[in-house]
Amino acid sequence: xxxxxxxxxxxxxxxxxxxxxxxxxxxxxxxxxxxxxxxxxxxxxxxxxxxxxxxxxxxxxxxxxxxxxxxxxxxxxxxxxxxxxxxxxxxxxxxxxxxxxxxxxxxxxxxxxxxxxxxxxxxxxxxxxxxxxxxxxxxxxxxxxxxxxxxxxxxxxxxxxxxxxxxxxxxxxxxxxxxxxxxxxxxxxxxxxxxxxxxx
Amino acid sequence: xxxxxxxxxxxxxxxxxxxxxxxxxxxxxxxxxxxxxxxxxxxxxxxxxxxxxxxxxxxxxxxxxxxxxxxxxxxxxxxxxxxxxxxxxxxxxxxxxxxxxxxxxxxxxxxxxxxxxxxxxxxxxxxxxxxxxxxxxxxxxxxxxxxxxxxxxxxxxxxxxxxxxxxxxxxxxxxxxxxxxxxxxxxxxxxxxxxxxxxx
DNA sequence: CAATTATACAACACAGTGTAAATTTAATCT
DNA sequence: AGATTAAATTTACACTGTGTTGTATAATTG
Numbered sequence: 228x229x230x231x232x233x234x235x236x237x238x239x240x241x242x243x244x245x246x247x248x249x250x251x252x253x254x255x256x257x258x259x260x261x262x263x264x265x266x267x268x269x270x271x272x273x274x275x276x277x278x279x280x281x282x283x284x285x286x287x288x289x290x291x292x293x294x295x296x297x298x299x300x301x302x303x304x305x306x307x308x309x310x311x312x313x314x315x316x317x318x319x320x321x322x323x324x325x326x327x328x329x330x331x332x333x334x335x336x337x338x339x340x341x342x343x344x345x346x347x348x349x350x351x352x353x354x355x356x357x358x359x360x361x362x363x364x365x366x367x368x369x370x371x372x373x374x375x376x377x378x379x380x381x382x383x384x385x386x387x388x389x390x391x392x393x394x395x396x397x398x399x400x401x402x403x404x405x406x407x408x409x410x411x412x413x414x415x416x417x418x419x420x421x422x423x424x425x426x427x
Numbered sequence: 428x429x430x431x432x433x434x435x436x437x438x439x440x441x442x443x444x445x446x447x448x449x450x451x452x453x454x455x456x457x458x459x460x461x462x463x464x465x466x467x468x469x470x471x472x473x474x475x476x477x478x479x480x481x482x483x484x485x486x487x488x489x490x491x492x493x494x495x496x497x498x499x500x501x502x503x504x505x506x507x508x509x510x511x512x513x514x515x516x517x518x519x520x521x522x523x524x525x526x527x528x529x530x531x532x533x534x535x536x537x538x539x540x541x542x543x544x545x546x547x548x549x550x551x552x553x554x555x556x557x558x559x560x561x562x563x564x565x566x567x568x569x570x571x572x573x574x575x576x577x578x579x580x581x582x583x584x585x586x587x588x589x590x591x592x593x594x595x596x597x598x599x600x601x602x603x604x605x606x607x608x609x610x611x612x613x614x615x616x617x618x619x620x621x622x623x624x625x626x627x
Numbered sequence: 628c629a630a631t632t633a634t635a636c637a638a639c640a641c642a643g644t645g646t647a648a649a650t651t652t653a654a655t656c657t
Numbered sequence: 658a659g660a661t662t663a664a665a666t667t668t669a670c671a672c673t674g675t676g677t678t679g680t681a682t683a684a685t686t687g
Binding site for chain 2: 673674675676677678683684685686
Binding site: 437439478481 | 632633634635636
């Protein structure tokens with residue numbers, strides 16, 4: 228525990244990891260993931276190649292750890308938003324908006340790792356994360372009316388809504404965010420309302 | 428042109444390419460894309476390593492060509508289905524069903540290259556392909572009622588529907604196809620009807 | 628049959644990987 | 658501030674994978 232905390236406070240470690248992360252995003256803009264080697268990464272990050280191995284086992288390991296960090300960030304947004312709202316619909320609406328704001332603030336990172344098609348693991352992780360949230364949301368709505376669940380299978384609906392949400396965000400990034408986070412969140416809420424119309 | 432045709436008829440070429448393709452799908456089941464080398468690929472395909480370079484520049488090049496083949500197959504399904512139907516809604520419904528049947532028939536291929544998260548290019552290509560079809564479909568519906576387009580931006584709707592369709596197919600594959608192609612196609616048609624309800 | 632072409636085989640220079648040892652540099656703690 | 662601790666560097670090594678070349682063999686085509 229104490230050791231882990233140290234890993235997060237030692238400025239040398241933070242600096243090196245940030246250098247690696249920045250270098251990686253930079254290289255992804257320039258070349259395919261397959262072409263990114265530990266050699267190039269270290270050179271671009273202005274660190275020694277051996278130093279890389281002090282932090283990550285190999286490149287796939289690095290990707291996993293970076294994906295973990297991403298989910299941790301997003302998870303914080305969700306838990307922070309949930310607390311200061313009351314209406315169920317208002318919450319999910321606000322959460323999506325905050326999520327989009329966060330992504331827009333780090334658009335360079337998300338565009339290259341999520342949208343620019345190159346590194347599947349980030350999309351996977353986000354899918355798994357959001358699916359859980361959407362599951363609980365759909366189950367809540369399912370309670371109020373049982374018509375929907377008799378027509379469309381719940382798991383198919385979850386697949387559908389999760390993919391639509393993530394895919395739209397990805398397309399939004401790929402097109403250089405032509406709409407504001409608030410506007411896109413409102414559009415999501417409209418698209419989502421369609422479902423409720425069918426239910427009632 | 429003649430040369431290209433030869434490439435498609437020479438039994439030696441067809442055999443070698445099929446061996447490479449099968450070996451690649453096999454290896455993807457066992458390991459990450461990053462770990463798949465030309466060495467391993469040639470060994471598994473029981474061909475000489477140099478032979479690989481006679482067909483493809485490198486592994487990324489091979490992936491592109493395989494993705495081209497995939498789109499060619501799916502494209503054929505679409506053009507075959509479109510001709511023998513009349514009703515606009517019936518067509519898209521039948522097309523999706525035929526697409527799902529095709530995917531189910533080659534589920535081993537699609538599960539590993541599309542669903543099992545590892546090779547982004549196949550999902551990209553399919554997204555681009557289906558998006559075009561969905562664009563024309565939405566534009567058709569847009570003609571009959573203009574209410575929808577005033578509420579939800581057309582491009583956002585296209586992002587949404589395309590991602591939902593592909594994402595659901597991917598989830599369906601990842602869960603070992605628990606529903607029949609016909610049933611899933613019907614579910615899509617139900618989910619799609621929601622939009623029409625809002626419009627009218 | 629003769630020409631063409633795909634594949635096999637061997638060998639090469641080169642790039643990238645992962646690890647180990649000793650050393651330097653920088654942060655932490657009293 | 659000085660001693661301590663840990664990160665980063667440097668250098669070196671064995672190993673795997675890459676991409677190319679030259680030659681030989683076997684299958685296909687006209």
